[in-house]
Amino acid sequence: MGVAIRAAGEGDRELVVRLLDEAFQDDPVSGWIFPDAEYRRTTHPKLMAAFTDAVLADGRIDLAEDGAACALWLSVPGEAHPQDGPDEAVQLREAVDPGNERVETIARLMEAGHPADRAHEYLWMIAVKPARQGEGLGAALIRHVLDRCDREGLPAYLEASSERSTKLYQRLGYAFTDRTLDLPDGPRMYPMWREPRTALR
Template structure:
């Protein structure tokens, strides 16, 4: 049985924020940004809200019909390069936790390794409710966009934040796109790239 997927709108904002918060509370990168458990419980939802707002405004959020999983996508044009003066990470830090330099640093480090020169679909985040993992929901969300990428000849890019997700992405055709991004005194993130396929196996 297929997974029903729809495009999220402004009315889904609280659902998406809650879903991402639950999915990433124990993620290694979230733990690096907010090392203290109580601090993370309090401020992590603000970071997920900032990301949700950015993608609702500039990209697309796909969500399963039952609200158990979501994927945040941005369409990146061919000529978009890394801008060292980009104020986005600083603005996110100001909105989320002004005293926490890591909120801004992780954004700048990720921007610095983001591929340029070719238009692509960027999977910013994918979140599955903790009690609904291993049901194929994340795969269904990603494959829906990869099918379109293949039809349109578009590559796709993402950063895996843990070994579990990296294995999933490899099964979907993503390959390493350069060395791992090692956060200072923290975990690694793995940039991954997927070339479009001329035909997908059935």
């Protein structure tokens, strides 16, 4: 049975933030950003809200119709954009947790590692309610966009936050890039790239 998917709007903001918060509370990268578990419970939702707002403004959030999963996507142009204006990494830290330099560090690291030479679809985050994981919801949300990528000849990119999660992405056609993103004294992230399948025929 297929998964019904719709585009999320502003009215879905709190649902998306809750989904992301639940799904990533125990994620290795979230644990590195907020090492204290009690503090993470109260502050982590602010980071997820900042990510949600950024994608609602500039990208697209796909939502399973039953509210059990969501995927945050950005369409990235093929040319580097000028760094005029305010520093987004600093803005993120100040909005989420002003005294926590790790919020700024993760933003800078991901920006520096992001490929800039080809237009692509960027899967920023995907979240499935913990009780619903393993049902294929995440794969269905990703395929929803990858099918369009294949039709339009667009590659896709993501950073997996754990080695375990890379297995799903590999099954969907993503492959490791040539380097990892290593957080200082913390976990490793795994940038992955997917060529459109139309280009391989």
